[in-house]
Amino acid sequence: MNKTVNDNLCDTRNNLVKEITLLSDAQFNSRPDMNKWSIAQVCHHLVLVEEASIKAIAWGLKVIDSTQKERKNVDLILLDRTKKIKAPKIVEPDIKPFEVQQIINLLNDSRKKLMTFLSTIEDKSILAEKSVKHPALGELPLDQWIEQIYLHEQRHIEQIKEIKSLLDVRQ
Structure with a gap:
């Protein structure tokens, strides 16, 4: 995995944790309205997506006839x-x-699982050669x-900032 991707994973996660660390548990779980997720739910969704992505990549590596699809x-x-x-239902929070600390622990665990899993892939170039269907993005090369x-995560950090302003959370 190249340094840029690694740095982006790290920087984005640090930004996410910075956005939520100072929230009270009440703020963390407060929903701006019944049709919107709380910040806690957004974060739980991110944990579920990271874990589902590990499974998808692992599955994609095992598929023999998977060929590279166009990059998106x-x-x-x-x-x-x-x-x-x-x-998708599988990643609904x-x-x-x-x-807050419980979610930070879950985020740390899912990231550790991802990095451990990626470290087991000897030839990283295979990630660009195989693809798996993503529920929102369609057929996607594994490196993507x-x-x-x-x-x-960056998309949802913006959502968290929006929720914080709707809840009038000051930090």
Whole structure:
């Protein structure tokens, strides 16, 4: 995995944690309205997406006849928040309340699993040669599955900032 991707994973996660660290558990679990997720739910969704991405990449590596599909402008798709993307059921967050530290621990665990998993791939070039269907982005090369983790997180950091302003959270 190249340094840029690694740096982006790290920087984005640090930004996410910085956005949530000082929130009270009440702010963290407060929903701006019943049709919107709380910040806690957004973060739980990010944990679930990271774990699902690991499974998808692992599955994609095992598929023998998987060939590279065209690369997509994942950043343009994911960072455009004017286009709503419905989360598949498998990555919908729990409705139960979370503590901030509990979510930070889950985020740390899912990132550790991702980095450990990626470190087991001896020939990283294979990631650009195989692809798996992504629920929102269609057929996606495996290396772009890794990219979409931090791009998706960046999208949701913007959502968290929006929720904080709707809740009038000052930090």
